[in-house]
Amino acid sequence: xxxKLIYGLGIVAAVLLARNLYSIFMQLPDEAxxxxxxxxxxxxxxxxxxxxxxxxxxxxxxxxYLLTKNLRxxxxxxxxxxxxxxxxxxxxVTGSIWGRIIWGIWWTWDARLTSALVCWLLYAGYLxxxxxxxxxxxxxxxxxxxxxxxFVDVPIVIFSIKWWRTQHPQPVFWGGGKIxxxxxxxxxxxxxxxxxxAVVLSLIRLRQEEVQRxxxxxxxxxxxx
Amino acid sequence: xxxxxxxxxFYGFLAAWLILVIYVLSLVSRExxxxxxxxxxxxxxxxxxxx
Amino acid sequence: xxxxxxxLVIARKDLRAxxxxxxxxxxxxAFSLVILVLFSFAFDPFEKETIEMSGGLLWIxxxxxxxxxLNRSFAREIPNDCLDALIAAPISGSALFLxxxxxxxxxxxxxxxxxxxxxxxxxxxxxxxRIWSLLLVLALxxxxxxxxxxxxxxxxVNIRLRELMAPLLVYPMLxxxxxxxxxxxxxxxxxxxxxxxxxxxxxxxxAFDVIFxxxxxxxxxxxxxx
Numbered sequence: 090x091x092x093k094l095i096y097g098l099g100i101v102a103a104v105l106l107a108r109n110l111y112s113i114f115m116q117l118p119d120e121a122x123x124x125x126x127x128x129x130x131x132x133x134x135x136x137x138x139x140x141x142x143x144x145x146x147x148x149x150x151x152x153x154y155l156l157t158k159n160l161r162x163x164x165x166x167x168x169x170x171x172x173x174x175x176x177x178x179x180x181x182v183t184g185s186i187w188g189r190i191i192w193g194i195w196w197t198w199d200a201r202l203t204s205a206l207v208c209w210l211l212y213a214g215y216l217x218x219x220x221x222x223x224x225x226x227x228x229x230x231x232x233x234x235x236x237x238x239x240f241v242d243v244p245i246v247i248f249s250i251k252w253w254r255t256q257h258p259q260p261v262f263w264g265g266g267k268i269x270x271x272x273x274x275x276x277x278x279x280x281x282x283x284x285x286x287a288v289v290l291s292l293i294r295l296r297q298e299e300v301q302r303x304x305x306x307x308x309x310x311x312x313x314x
Numbered sequence: 315x316x317x318x319x320x321x322x323x324f325y326g327f328l329a330a331w332l333i334l335v336i337y338v339l340s341l342v343s344r345e346x347x348x349x350x351x352x353x354x355x356x357x358x359x360x361x362x363x364x365x
Numbered sequence: 366x367x368x369x370x371x372x373l374v375i376a377r378k379d380l381r382a383x384x385x386x387x388x389x390x391x392x393x394x395a396f397s398l399v400i401l402v403l404f405s406f407a408f409d410p411f412e413k414e415t416i417e418m419s420g421g422l423l424w425i426x427x428x429x430x431x432x433x434x435l436n437r438s439f440a441r442e443i444p445n446d447c448l449d450a451l452i453a454a455p456i457s458g459s460a461l462f463l464x465x466x467x468x469x470x471x472x473x474x475x476x477x478x479x480x481x482x483x484x485x486x487x488x489x490x491x492x493x494x495r496i497w498s499l500l501l502v503l504a505l506x507x508x509x510x511x512x513x514x515x516x517x518x519x520x521x522v523n524i525r526l527r528e529l530m531a532p533l534l535v536y537p538m539l540x541x542x543x544x545x546x547x548x549x550x551x552x553x554x555x556x557x558x559x560x561x562x563x564x565x566x567x568x569x570x571x572a573f574d575v576i577f578x579x580x581x582x583x584x585x586x587x588x589x590x591x
Contacts, residue, residue: 126319129326136330155587175337179330186326190319203540210537218534221524230591231520234584238516238538241576245541245569252565286334293341300348307355314362 091292099289105282112275126190129183134262135280136180137205139287141243143173144212148240151233163229164302166236167219168294172287174212181205184257192256200249201257208246211239225302371456375464376471382441383472389434390472397430397480401487410488419488420550424543426480428510428536431473435514436531438465439522448522448589458586462515466581470511477503495553502553502570506546509574510539516581519588545570 113128147166154162184202185195196202218235222228250259261268262276383389404422408415442448451461481503485492492499513535521531545566552563559567 124319126323126326128323129330132327132330172337175333179333182329182333183326186322186329190322203544207537207540214534214537218524218530221526221530223525226591227523230587231524234588235520235534237584238577238580241580242538242541252569290337290341293345297341297344297348300352304348304351304355307352307359311355311358311362314359 091296095289095292098285098292102282102285102289105278105285109275109279109282112271112278126187129187130261131276131279132283133180133183133187134276135283136176136183138280139283140173140177140180140208141247142284143169143176143287143291144208144240144243147173147236151236154229154233158226160225160229160302163225163233164295164298165291166233167216168291168298169287170212170215170236171294172290174209174216175290176283176287177205177209177212181209197256199256200253201246201255204242204246204249208239208242211242215239225305368457368460371460372464372467375456375461376467379438379465379468380471383468389437390476393430393433393473393476394479396433397426397476398483400426400429401480401484405487416488416490417555418551419484419490420552420554421547422488423480423484423550424506424547426484427473427477427507428539428543430476430480431507431510432514432532432535434472434476435469435511435535436518436528438469438515438518440518440527443522452589458589459582461589462519462581462585466508466511466515466578469515470508473511474503474507477507490554492554494556495558498559499550499553501559502546502549502567505567505570505574506542506549509542509546509570509577512574512577512581513538513542516577516585516588519585522589542570542573545573 109131113131146169150162150166150169153159154166181202184205188197189195215232215235219228219232222231249255250257262273404426408418408422410416439448442451454461481492484490517531517535517538521527521534524530548566549559549563549570553559557563
């Protein structure tokens with residue numbers, strides 16, 4: 090059943106992505122001041138939103154684990170955090186490349202970029218913390234608490250643009266600026282595609298996590314017998 | 315100017331996709347590793363039960 | 366009232382234990398002085414730019430020296446099963462956390478207050494221009510990183526490679542409060558008052574302190590016991 094879900098969602102995501110790539114490269118015109126480099130935004134912003142959504146999901150599952158002690162939530166936490174980390178990395182890299190063209194610099198330490206990098210470091214730390222603890226319940230408990238702490242950075246990342254003067258541009262899709270409806274549509278569709286992709290990858294990773302746990306328990310059984 | 319931008323934009327998209335592809339490849343390799351472990355363990359247990 | 370009594374008991378116990386041997390506080394003080402000296406070789410203390418950014422350097426010194434004290438916070442309870450005794454004691458997890466955090470705060474801030482005049486001398490910096498605002502920033506910033514250091518010391522108390530993992534996890538978490546403290550200190554040393562442009566940093570620091578103190582008070586028991 091889950092296999093079918095994974096394949097189904099995967100196909101929808103692939104079709105959407107293909108449609109979007111066609112739209113991005115073939116149909117949409119160049120932007121007035123930036124030229125063609127602006128097209129990166131169609132991946133940069135949706136990747137960021139997807140990563141923040143993943144962070145929110147892991148917050149919920151971490152709290153759920155602490156409340157219910159059901160290790161299923163722990164498995165979901167690690168799967169979704171890994172996927173979110175990949176999307177956040179894609180976000181940072183695409184942003185850096187865009188910045189190189191538009192501002193002439195690969196990086197700057199303004200509030201948005203710094204907090205986004207810190208967010209990446211924190212969730213990478215989460216994965217490292219899990220490696221350092223072998224016992225499953227202790228690992229789940231400690232990493233769930235760490236996840237709650239790590240999430241405090243996420244609102245800082247999201248609102249850093251409003252709270253500080255940043256080098257990073259003000260929001261384009263929901264700020265005040267007028268945007269071409271075709272571009273808006275493509276951006277939203279790409280967001281949907283990336284979210285579907287994130288769900289597919291999380292499900293795959295979740296299944297691997299479950300198989301890994303089954304292996305661990307089999308191994309314990311094999312050594313006990 | 316535009317050609318340089320085109321190269322960079324290409325690199326940008328390539329980078330974003332590369333990161334995701336690397337992640338997918340890591341998932342695939344992990345899948346293979348755990349399948350092997352699972353097979354090995356199941357074989358070990360079957361041997362023991364068979365004995 | 367019980368809660369505060371329990372907190373003070375824990376705080377006094379930790380302070381007494383530390384002040385008897387003075388291991389951590391001496392190490393932290395020595396480390397802080399050494400880094401201050403080293404930085405003054407890396408950056409020419411008479412350059413205008415160095416004086417401008419010296420506030421930032423100061424907080425790096427405080428963060429590193431403070432970590433020496435904070436990492437030991439729960440780690441020192443491991444020998445002789447003291448940690449088990451603390452967990453079994455009839456005090457709430459929040460009281461345990463607050464007591465340890467207060468003791469750590471006192472230790473770290475004493476190291477900082479000793480380093481401050483040394484800093485003023487080595488870097489030729491007039492840190493007394495806005496002394497009360499500076500002390501406020503010092504207190505708020507130190508409390509912020511003390512809270513994080515203490516809770517992460519508890520988090521990492523039983524894991525492999527504790528000495529390595531604890532700093533690795535703590536420093537990214539500290540970046541918001543350290544950045545605020547650095548920006549505010551640099552402004553205060555340059556003579557600018559708090560408020561206006563600075564206010565967003567001050568608010569971030571206060572919010573950081575409130576949020577992480579509340580989270581830690583609630584979660585310490587979960588961390589140690591489950």
